[in-house]
Amino acid sequence: MKRNRHPYLFTPGPAPVPPEVLLEMARPVIHHRTPHFAAVLDSVRQQLQPLFGTRQEVILLASSGTGAMEAVVANLLSPDEHAVYVDGGKFGERWGQLIRAHGATAHQVRVEWGRSVRAEQVEDALTANPQAKAVFVQASETSTGALHPIAEIGEVTRRHDVILVVDGITSVGVFEQKMDVWGVDALVTGSQKALMLPPGLAMVALSERALAQASKCRGRRFYFDLLRELKSQRDEHTTAYTPAVSLVFGLHKALELIHAETLPRVFARLLLMAEATRAAAQALGLEILPENPAPGLTAILAPKNIDSGQIVRYMRDELGVWVQGGQDRMKGRLIRIGHMGHLSPFDMLTAVSALEIALGRVGYAFECGAGVAAVQRRISQGI
Amino acid sequence: MKRNRHPYLFTPGPAPVPPEVLLEMARPVIHHRTPHFAAVLDSVRQQLQPLFGTRQEVILLASSGTGAMEAVVANLLSPDEHAVYVDGGKFGERWGQLIRAHGATAHQVRVEWGRSVRAEQVEDALTANPQAKAVFVQASETSTGALHPIAEIGEVTRRHDVILVVDGITSVGVFEQKMDVWGVDALVTGSQKALMLPPGLAMVALSERALAQASKCRGRRFYFDLLRELKSQRDEHTTAYTPAVSLVFGLHKALELIHAETLPRVFARLLLMAEATRAAAQALGLEILPENPAPGLTAILAPKNIDSGQIVRYMRDELGVWVQGGQDRMKGRLIRIGHMGHLSPFDMLTAVSALEIALGRVGYAFECGAGVAAVQRRISQGI
Numbered sequence: 098m099k100r101n102r103h104p105y106l107f108t109p110g111p112a113p114v115p116p117e118v119l120l121e122m123a124r125p126v127i128h129h130r131t132p133h134f135a136a137v138l139d140s141v142r143q144q145l146q147p148l149f150g151t152r153q154e155v156i157l158l159a160s161s162g163t164g165a166m167e168a169v170v171a172n173l174l175s176p177d178e179h180a181v182y183v184d185g186g187k188f189g190e191r192w193g194q195l196i197r198a199h200g201a202t203a204h205q206v207r208v209e210w211g212r213s214v215r216a217e218q219v220e221d222a223l224t225a226n227p228q229a230k231a232v233f234v235q236a237s238e239t240s241t242g243a244l245h246p247i248a249e250i251g252e253v254t255r256r257h258d259v260i261l262v263v264d265g266i267t268s269v270g271v272f273e274q275k276m277d278v279w280g281v282d283a284l285v286t287g288s289q290k291a292l293m294l295p296p297g298l299a300m301v302a303l304s305e306r307a308l309a310q311a312s313k314c315r316g317r318r319f320y321f322d323l324l325r326e327l328k329s330q331r332d333e334h335t336t337a338y339t340p341a342v343s344l345v346f347g348l349h350k351a352l353e354l355i356h357a358e359t360l361p362r363v364f365a366r367l368l369l370m371a372e373a374t375r376a377a378a379q380a381l382g383l384e385i386l387p388e389n390p391a392p393g394l395t396a397i398l399a400p401k402n403i404d405s406g407q408i409v410r411y412m413r414d415e416l417g418v419w420v421q422g423g424q425d426r427m428k429g430r431l432i433r434i435g436h437m438g439h440l441s442p443f444d445m446l447t448a449v450s451a452l453e454i455a456l457g458r459v460g461y462a463f464e465c466g467a468g469v470a471a472v473q474r475r476i477s478q479g480i
Numbered sequence: 481m482k483r484n485r486h487p488y489l490f491t492p493g494p495a496p497v498p499p500e501v502l503l504e505m506a507r508p509v510i511h512h513r514t515p516h517f518a519a520v521l522d523s524v525r526q527q528l529q530p531l532f533g534t535r536q537e538v539i540l541l542a543s544s545g546t547g548a549m550e551a552v553v554a555n556l557l558s559p560d561e562h563a564v565y566v567d568g569g570k571f572g573e574r575w576g577q578l579i580r581a582h583g584a585t586a587h588q589v590r591v592e593w594g595r596s597v598r599a600e601q602v603e604d605a606l607t608a609n610p611q612a613k614a615v616f617v618q619a620s621e622t623s624t625g626a627l628h629p630i631a632e633i634g635e636v637t638r639r640h641d642v643i644l645v646v647d648g649i650t651s652v653g654v655f656e657q658k659m660d661v662w663g664v665d666a667l668v669t670g671s672q673k674a675l676m677l678p679p680g681l682a683m684v685a686l687s688e689r690a691l692a693q694a695s696k697c698r699g700r701r702f703y704f705d706l707l708r709e710l711k712s713q714r715d716e717h718t719t720a721y722t723p724a725v726s727l728v729f730g731l732h733k734a735l736e737l738i739h740a741e742t743l744p745r746v747f748a749r750l751l752l753m754a755e756a757t758r759a760a761a762q763a764l765g766l767e768i769l770p771e772n773p774a775p776g777l778t779a780i781l782a783p784k785n786i787d788s789g790q791i792v793r794y795m796r797d798e799l800g801v802w803v804q805g806g807q808d809r810m811k812g813r814l815i816r817i818g819h820m821g822h823l824s825p826f827d828m829l830t831a832v833s834a835l836e837i838a839l840g841r842v843g844y845a846f847e848c849g850a851g852v853a854a855v856q857r858r859i860s861q862g863i
Contacts, residue, residue, distance in 0.1 A: 106509065106510065110722070112509075113509065119505075122506060122678075123505060125497065128489065159547070161703075194702065195702050198700060198702040289722060295509045295727075296724055296725055297723075297727060319578050339493070342678050344678075419514070
């Protein structure tokens, strides 16, 4: 970042945090069993509901998103039960690991990385495994940038009378979630993506059906006991265990900013960034991985025979522009650019400009400026 | 806090955070899989070792202290195993709940609230339950302000060849810990006490014996898998799951401040505050609860027939001075004043002054100013 005043953060989480939120978090710490904290907690829990698309209560946890994923597994599946999970990337795979770690049987619906699961695949898995109690899926698979069709899957799980658990870590606050309408029974998210906060806070909402299942569940949990947390947060207006107080204050400010912008505008801003980035990739002769891309991030395939890690490192070390490479089997093949957090469409000019420079350095042949021009065109149409 | 510029935080956690640390946490967020974060993580893990009194590696977790307590249970006890735990307060009780929540059998060593366990009681429990694999205890029981004799218990657990697990949430950074010398196999702490940070970060160190036991352990865990975390933090210089980045930066600054002050001076400062507060209680004709008081907090018994909640609320609502009441069976009976965090002996003048005013309001008869004078005397001797 030799000539930059500061690094540019375009990773698909952590995402940039607004200065207002950073300063809110820098306020002196207060105790968490006080009327002041209670009012803030009540307010953020309520303000989160429209982001989840639910009238159910949102539960806060002091953990990263994986902790919340574990919480729903441990509260909804008993050790000897069965579940179906959609494995279309690293985070889908994680559902399988979590289900097995808690002693339940995990039936995989395998989806090629970058593809979206079809609702029929989930239906087939439930028909083949009638003992399954739940389906676990990502709304947006962060490792591939692919969307999964939650509304359609919700129709299937309702028909089969099983619980639908959705990882919304890169979808809550990114595009419209209709938890109640879609029949989602558990929706999970984390603080460091669209909520414009540092990592360390996670949120879960449970349907009435999920609450009933949790009350019978024999899964092992204590710190992640969601019914105890819900009771404490609802009745005592504080968390069962010490909350991440400064992050809760930061969340209060972030939600104020989000609702001031209004959710439809937030969603439109993110989508515009995603579309501008996709247009840039196309203009540069590059493909994106997902067939049905999520708006939270764009996963671009590196040119043939070029290691994406080289591009990502050059962008980071020489240009001060941070994007992310591929994970696991996509290592060396992907360039993932995030659109979540404190970012605006114009920022994509920077991301794409740096990408072009790095592509030039690694010997890829393209028309210099074509990507930036594509971003510019898409922005000008979108305003 | 009608006439105060700001509230005064004397709760035994969360404790006040220095402005330098708050500002460090307000820095723009960076990604956690980068050389910069790696350097900070390595540095904090190393700088924590002297606070733990260990040459073992310290593992960071994004959770509150209870999460780290659960982590050691889930990594050291398999579902059908037995353990002994010292129950001398709310946090001792929590060990029992955690052990049972993970399907193991918990044998209680009951200790009256305020008393310290005797090593012989632990020895008797191990003799009576030879199948026990571990002993769980607090170094300092925050609900009563009592110390437990960890060095002596360590002799017992070594003799019986069982694992010793210690909750150091109000002892690490508060007084000297000699984890390796005392034979402690797992030592746990949280961010919001002596480490002068907001809550949301926890730390664990494991002995070689504990590491070996963890590798065989069948306890259910994923987010709290300590061996995976250790491997990731040691080999990849980052956490297995997204870390609470801003808290880790804050910790880096807090440890810089702690080591600049030097640990012996930190411990002496805390002890001076504790002794000054105890002297004030005595001068006011009040008793403290613990027979062997911990330096991190002072738990004062409310005068007979007076509800301590009334005193605590008056101090908070009318005077802007926040202390804590009693928990569970000590509800209404205790006034707990913390000495941890960004506090100095002179601050105890404020705490005791407010306590005196509140005592006067609830009709307790005492010589006004006697407590403040006692603090003053103890400070002047200690300088």
